Amino acid sequence: MISVKNINKHFGDNHVLKDVSFEFESGxxxxxxxxxxxxxxxxxxxxxxxxxxxxxxxxxxxRNFTGMxxxxxxxxxxxIGMLFQGGALFDYMNVEENIxxxxxxxxxxxxxxxxxxxxxxxxxxxxxxxxxxLPSELSGGMKKRVAIARAIAMNPKYLLCDEPNSGxxxxxxxxxxxxxxxxxxxxxxxxxxxxxxxxSVMEIGDKIAFIYQxxxxxxxxxxxxxxxxxxxxxxxxxxxxxxKRLRQTS
Amino acid sequence: xxxxxxxxxxxxxxxxxxxxxxxxxxxxxRQTVLEIEKIGLKSLGIVIIIxxxxxxxVTIQTAFNIMNPLLPKYLIGLxxxxxxxxxxxxxxxxxxLAGKVGxxxxxxxxxxxxxxxxxxxxxxxxxSANFLILPKxxxxxxxxxxxxxxxMSIGMFGGWLGSISVDVTTADFLYGxxxxxxxxxxxxxxxxxxxxxxxxxxxxxxxxxTTKGGALEVGVSSTRAVVYSSIVVLIFNFILTQLxxx
Numbered sequence: 461m462i463s464v465k466n467i468n469k470h471f472g473d474n475h476v477l478k479d480v481s482f483e484f485e486s487g488x489x490x491x492x493x494x495x496x497x498x499x500x501x502x503x504x505x506x507x508x509x510x511x512x513x514x515x516x517x518x519x520x521x522x523r524n525f526t527g528m529x530x531x532x533x534x535x536x537x538x539x540i541g542m543l544f545q546g547g548a549l550f551d552y553m554n555v556e557e558n559i560x561x562x563x564x565x566x567x568x569x570x571x572x573x574x575x576x577x578x579x580x581x582x583x584x585x586x587x588x589x590x591x592x593x594l595p596s597e598l599s600g601g602m603k604k605r606v607a608i609a610r611a612i613a614m615n616p617k618y619l620l621c622d623e624p625n626s627g628x629x630x631x632x633x634x635x636x637x638x639x640x641x642x643x644x645x646x647x648x649x650x651x652x653x654x655x656x657x658x659x660s661v662m663e664i665g666d667k668i669a670f671i672y673q674x675x676x677x678x679x680x681x682x683x684x685x686x687x688x689x690x691x692x693x694x695x696x697x698x699x700x701x702x703x704k705r706l707r708q709t710s
Numbered sequence: 711x712x713x714x715x716x717x718x719x720x721x722x723x724x725x726x727x728x729x730x731x732x733x734x735x736x737x738x739x740r741q742t743v744l745e746i747e748k749i750g751l752k753s754l755g756i757v758i759i760i761x762x763x764x765x766x767x768v769t770i771q772t773a774f775n776i777m778n779p780l781l782p783k784y785l786i787g788l789x790x791x792x793x794x795x796x797x798x799x800x801x802x803x804x805x806x807l808a809g810k811v812g813x814x815x816x817x818x819x820x821x822x823x824x825x826x827x828x829x830x831x832x833x834x835x836x837x838s839a840n841f842l843i844l845p846k847x848x849x850x851x852x853x854x855x856x857x858x859x860x861x862m863s864i865g866m867f868g869g870w871l872g873s874i875s876v877d878v879t880t881a882d883f884l885y886g887x888x889x890x891x892x893x894x895x896x897x898x899x900x901x902x903x904x905x906x907x908x909x910x911x912x913x914x915x916x917x918x919x920t921t922k923g924g925a926l927e928v929g930v931s932s933t934r935a936v937v938y939s940s941i942v943v944l945i946f947n948f949i950l951t952q953l954x955x956x
Contacts (some may be wrong), residue, residue, distance in 0.1 A: 510829055537835040548830040551821075562834045565734050614834075 461486050462507065462618060462650050467516035469502055476502045477513070478674040487648045489641050489664045493655055494671035495696060500654045501545075503671065504622055507652075508540060509533050520618065538566055541611030543621040543640075547603035549595040549610070555582070556591035559610045566614065581609035585639060601632035605639070612643060619644065619651040625660060637663045658697060661685065670696070721916045727839040728847070728912070742845040749811050749846060749911070750853030754860070760806060761799070761861040765868025768793050769883075773876035783878050787886020790869040792895070799861040800899040801947050804906035807854065808939045812914035815846055816935035819918025820928035828919070843915040847908060854907035855900050862899070898954045905950060906943050913939040 462484040469477040476499045484490040492500045505511040507518050509525065518525040520536060528536065549558050559578040567574065582588055585605040595603060604624060611619060621640060625633035641664040644651040655661060661668065665682040670693050672678075678685075678693045685697060732738035772789040819842055822828050831838040866887060873883040914935035921931040 508833055510832065534835045534837070537833055540833060542830065542833040544826045544830060546825055548826040550827055550830075551825075564737055565834065565836055 461521055462652065463519045464503070464507060465517045465519070467503065467506055467518070468514045469499075469506055469511060470514050476674050477506065480516070480671070480674070480676050482669045482676055482679065484650055484652050485667055486650045487645060488651070488666035489644050490650070490652045491655055491661055491665045491668045492652065492671060493661055493665075493668060493696070496656060498671045499674040500656075500671055501622055504620055504652065504654050508537070508542065508620060538614060539617045541614065541616035541619045543604070543607050543611050543619070543624050545623045545626055547595070547607040549598075549603055549606055551595055554592050554594050555587070555598070555606050558595070558606060559613050562610065562614050577613060578609075581613050582606075584612070584643075585609045601628050601636065604628065604632075604636050608636070608639060608643070612647075615647070617649055619649050621651070621653045623654050623656070625655070625657055630659060633657065633659060634663060640664065661697070672696075717916075720920065721913075724839055724843075724916055724919060725912065727837060728843045728915075730837060730840050732840060732844070733836060738841075738845065741841070742848050745845045745849035746853050748814075749849045750857065753807060753810060753857060756806070756810060757803065757857050757861050758864050760803070761794075761864040762868035762871075764798055764802075765790065765794060765865030766872030768798070768865075769869040769872035769878075770876055773873070773878060783882040784886035784889055786873060786876075786878050787869070787883040788889050789886075790873075790883075791866060791887045791891070794862050794865040794869070795895045795899050799858045799865060800902040800906070801943070803858060803861050804854070804903060804910065804943055805940055807857070808906075808910045808914075808943060809936050811850065812910050812935045812939045813932045815911060815914040816918035816921075817928055817932040819843070819915055820921035820931045823919065823921045824924055824928060839919065843912070843919070846911045846915060850907035850911040851904055854903050858899060858903045862896075898950075901954065902947065902950050905946055909942050909946060910939045913942055 463482070464484075465481050467477050467480040468475070480499075480503060492503060494500050502511060506513045507525075513526070516526070520539075523536065525533065525536060549555075550561065553561065556575070556578050559581055560574045563569065563574040563577060567577075569577075578591070579588070582590065585608050587602060587605050587609065590598070590602065590606075595606070598606065608624075619640070624640060625636045628636065637660050640651060640653060643649070653660065653664070662682055665685070668678075668680055668682065668685055669676050670678040670690075672692045678688060678690045680688065685693070688694065688697075769786055769790045772786050772793075776785060776789075819828075822842070828838045828842070831841060869887075870880065870883055873880070917931045917935040917938070918928075921927050
């Protein structure tokens with residue numbers, strides 16, 4: 461479980477996160493939703509220490525991340541898998557090298573074992589026989605799947621995904637969503653997904669936090685979300701005619 | 711002024727992270743070898759071409775300026791040798807390398823920053839500054855002296871080719887090259903080269919590492935890297951010359 465307590469983050473005069481508190485549960489796909497610029501990515505970056513919060517705390521299973529020094533954070537980060545918006549694959553490494561990289565750096569095992577693990581992870585994301593391709597030779601969806609394979613290579617306890625299906629066609633986006641959910645349940649990890657894609661929310665939203673202007677405006681699950689009367693949430697979720705119709709029929 | 715001081719402070723904070731023990735020595739070594747190829751070997755072509763022509767031009771210009779029957783012709787070889795060893799090969803060549811290597815390093819690291827590859831390294835628990843920058847610094851410190859020695863040799867060869875066109879005999883030119891040779895000049899040149907190699911890679915890495923934004927900012931960082939590393943090289947050229955030769 462990951463919990464954030466009273467997180468505040470300013471960029472100059474811009475108060476981006478306002479007293480944000482939430483608990484992200486293990487074995488569930490926790491979603492942070494909200495408009496672009498609402499503070500979702502900033503919250504995720506505060507949680508992994510890429511941004512420092514001005515106040516508040518982040519706990520990973522009762523381990524206080526905020527109070528940790530550089531080396532303690534480094535140790536904890538080995539338990540975190542992160543999926544970035546653009547994949548963030550290393551350009552100069554092929555698919556196999558990208559997945560093996562964290563294993564080479566931190567896992568005390570032989571080259572053969574590393575390769576075996578890389579192949580297992582690639583099989584898990586349905587990308588066998590792509591080992592020697594460079595990131596520039598992959599489609600957007602393939603890049604995301606390789607990034608997931610790399611994120612799970614070290615058997616993480618926490619998986620953080622920043623808009624995992626942005627820029628993907630609906631079919632591939634659902635494929636990625638389902639993959640994230642399967643992995644979450646299979647390994648009982650704490651997964652947090654940043655998204656403004658309503659298809660994702662309806663597909664995998666076990667627990668949802670709606671961020672509005674830097675505040676946690678609403679929390680619940682996907683069924684509660686459909687019935688919610690919160691005006692800001694309704695404006696966000698039911699912006700499209702399709703979802704308006706869905707609300708009427710439900 | 712505030713921005714300059716802030717940048718200097720950030721540079722030293724980054725360098726503190728750069729000079730820490732690598733996580734895995736094997737991976738670090740492999741990375742260093744790759745950088746030697748990228749920074750060193752791939753600069754060999756431009757070093758040879760520039761040195762050859764500059765050597766020839768220096769000889770021709772020197773010959774043109776001392777067309778005096780009272781001055782011995784071997785002075786042309788001597789002037790070429792000293793120009794190449796003292797200034798062209800260590801300083802001018804390093805300024806050219808600041809353009810080639812500096813922009814390459816800054817744009818490579820800058821692209822990694824804006825595409826979140828550096829963040830990905832940090833999340834994995836890797837000290838990104840150490841992993842990305844230290845191999846580049848070591849590669850440059852190790853390989854730039856070789857490039858400078860090659861430049862001196864090729865420059866003198868170019869000088870000999872140039873001397874043929876201005877009616878200086880090979881014997882005179884070679885005599886000039888050897889005349890009152892002071893081996894300390896080479897030590898001085900190599901000392902400067904090592905310092906410049908460090909400056910070029912570390913300053914360029916700093917501008918790449920601190921890039922914020924997108925592709926446009928990567929270009930800006932790359933330009934800044936070349937400009938500031940060249941300025942710092944020139945400042946240290948003056949300081950080292952004062953310290954070593956004055």
